[in-house]
Amino acid sequence: MARFIGRKEELIALKGLTEKQSASLAVVTGRRRIGKSRLIEEFGKDQHYYSFTGIPPTPHTTEQSQREVFSKQLEKNFGSTATSSEDWLTLFWFLAEKTEQGRVVILLDEISWMGSKDSDFLGKLNAVWDNHFKKNPKLILVLCGSISLWIEENILSSTGFMGRISLTLKLSELPLSDCNLFWGKEKKLISAYEKFKFLSVTGGIPRYLEEMKPHLSAEENIRQLCFKDSGILFNEFDQIFSDLFSSKSETYKKIVIQLANGPNERNQIAQALGLELGGVISEYLEDLEKSGFIQRDFTWQFKNGECSNLSLFRLSDNYVRFYLKWILPNKKQIEANLFKQRSLTSLPGWSSIMGLQFENLILNNRHQIHRLLKLHPEEIIIDGPYFQRSTVRHPGCQIDYLIQTKFDSLYVCEVRFSKYGIKREIIDEVKTKIARLKKPRNFSIRPVLIQVNGISEALEESEYFASIINFGQLFE
Numbered sequence: 001m002a003r004f005i006g007r008k009e010e011l012i013a014l015k016g017l018t019e020k021q022s023a024s025l026a027v028v029t030g031r032r033r034i035g036k037s038r039l040i041e042e043f044g045k046d047q048h049y050y051s052f053t054g055i056p057p058t059p060h061t062t063e064q065s066q067r068e069v070f071s072k073q074l075e076k077n078f079g080s081t082a083t084s085s086e087d088w089l090t091l092f093w094f095l096a097e098k099t100e101q102g103r104v105v106i107l108l109d110e111i112s113w114m115g116s117k118d119s120d121f122l123g124k125l126n127a128v129w130d131n132h133f134k135k136n137p138k139l140i141l142v143l144c145g146s147i148s149l150w151i152e153e154n155i156l157s158s159t160g161f162m163g164r165i166s167l168t169l170k171l172s173e174l175p176l177s178d179c180n181l182f183w184g185k186e187k188k189l190i191s192a193y194e195k196f197k198f199l200s201v202t203g204g205i206p207r208y209l210e211e212m213k214p215h216l217s218a219e220e221n222i223r224q225l226c227f228k229d230s231g232i233l234f235n236e237f238d239q240i241f242s243d244l245f246s247s248k249s250e251t252y253k254k255i256v257i258q259l260a261n262g263p264n265e266r267n268q269i270a271q272a273l274g275l276e277l278g279g280v281i282s283e284y285l286e287d288l289e290k291s292g293f294i295q296r297d298f299t300w301q302f303k304n305g306e307c308s309n310l311s312l313f314r315l316s317d318n319y320v321r322f323y324l325k326w327i328l329p330n331k332k333q334i335e336a337n338l339f340k341q342r343s344l345t346s347l348p349g350w351s352s353i354m355g356l357q358f359e360n361l362i363l364n365n366r367h368q369i370h371r372l373l374k375l376h377p378e379e380i381i382i383d384g385p386y387f388q389r390s391t392v393r394h395p396g397c398q399i400d401y402l403i404q405t406k407f408d409s410l411y412v413c414e415v416r417f418s419k420y421g422i423k424r425e426i427i428d429e430v431k432t433k434i435a436r437l438k439k440p441r442n443f444s445i446r447p448v449l450i451q452v453n454g455i456s457e458a459l460e461e462s463e464y465f466a467s468i469i470n471f472g473q474l475f476e
Helices: 008-017 036-043 065-077 090-100 110-115 123-130 148-156 176-186 194-201 218-226 236-259 267-274 280-290 318-335 350-364 366-372 426-436 457-462 471-475
Strands: 025-032 048-053 104-109 140-147 165-171 292-301 307-315 380-388 397-405 411-415 444-451 467-470
Touching: 008 025, 008 036, 008 148, 008 165, 025 036, 036 090, 036 104, 048 065, 048 194, 065 090, 065 110, 065 148, 090 165, 104 110, 104 426, 104 444, 110 123, 110 140, 148 165, 148 280, 165 397, 165 457, 176 366, 176 471, 194 318, 194 366, 194 471, 218 307, 218 318, 218 426, 236 267, 236 280, 236 307, 236 318, 267 280, 267 307, 267 471, 280 292, 292 380, 307 380, 318 350, 318 457, 350 366, 350 380, 350 397, 366 471, 397 426, 426 444, 426 457, 467 471
Parallel strands: 025 140, 025 165, 048 104, 104 140, 411 444, 444 467
Antiparallel strands: 292 307, 380 397, 397 411
């Protein structure tokens, strides 16, 4: 088993359940491969820990097959099984009887797969929880799944589970300080730029980071993982989308393809897919957002810090974009072992796409940016990517990352990747953005540059930016 890295706050929250004098029901959600079940396994390692996993849906998966797999897992855990696998109620009662005493952690993993074929599944689980599971004051039952929308609608927002859930955790990508630990003893020898190249593919997804070999270069690691048909990231996209979205996976793929080149408004996405601007496209976007693949960024009003109706949808998953841009178009060549790409920098459109990947990493680690700018959480009114539509009176404007504080200060953050380092010309670009920004007169502006591959001496000597943050600082 791989060494467990990170999730300190989540482990503290879970361990807090052991201090209660009553049984606990917890819910954990997040993108596939984000480490949900691994987190619960780490939490339960010093206790009686039992794990049960639903099987991925296929055209041949039935309610009965899910119950039979669950029954086999009961036998593996306890050496015996329920008298019948014909009903979930019987299976849950058996599990409750086997765990009625002592400190116990039970994980029902991919619960949406487990129960999607039986409309009474959750009702039966709820009944056994009320009548048996919770009678053990030291029992913790964890419901876990990748289809966050299903869990939201059927568990978190369900009246049947109202008042029963003690803890809800939604796992995000690991912060860069934890990602850094995957380089082990070599982490101090590897440059921030090389780490970025690998993270531009994996983001902070623990399962992908576990596959990295620190003694190999970023290019060689990526070649083995992505550009060989035996690499785990070669077919990963098809697997996660077919597992999560089943028969509708092709529509979801079209949406992320549309977002691969940059953020879009809802109407742009609907138009590209030939869909009406209504409920269906909204449901698809909500599914992708709750599943951890896209992010919806709202712009806001400076006067009161309230979000406006304007928003952009952003592909926030680095692996998905890397796959769509460079693995998918070359799949046949890779399968035929004809794709001998070794240099990332020679991939078509590499620099512009790396800029988007870099922005994702920065936005996912914004708390580190706040720390480096010496901003306390209570000082920040709102932050995020910011855009301003063009009107007759005001030109359009887009800020990579903007922070508004209660002291009427705007930190205008330019997030910039360049494989050759950044030159002094960037100053004029940022000045133009600031000049276009429609802002109250009494607001102070502090330009910030966040970069990964160094800056020119002339830019450093200009002293234009209030702060220049190097990507390497976020690993601390």
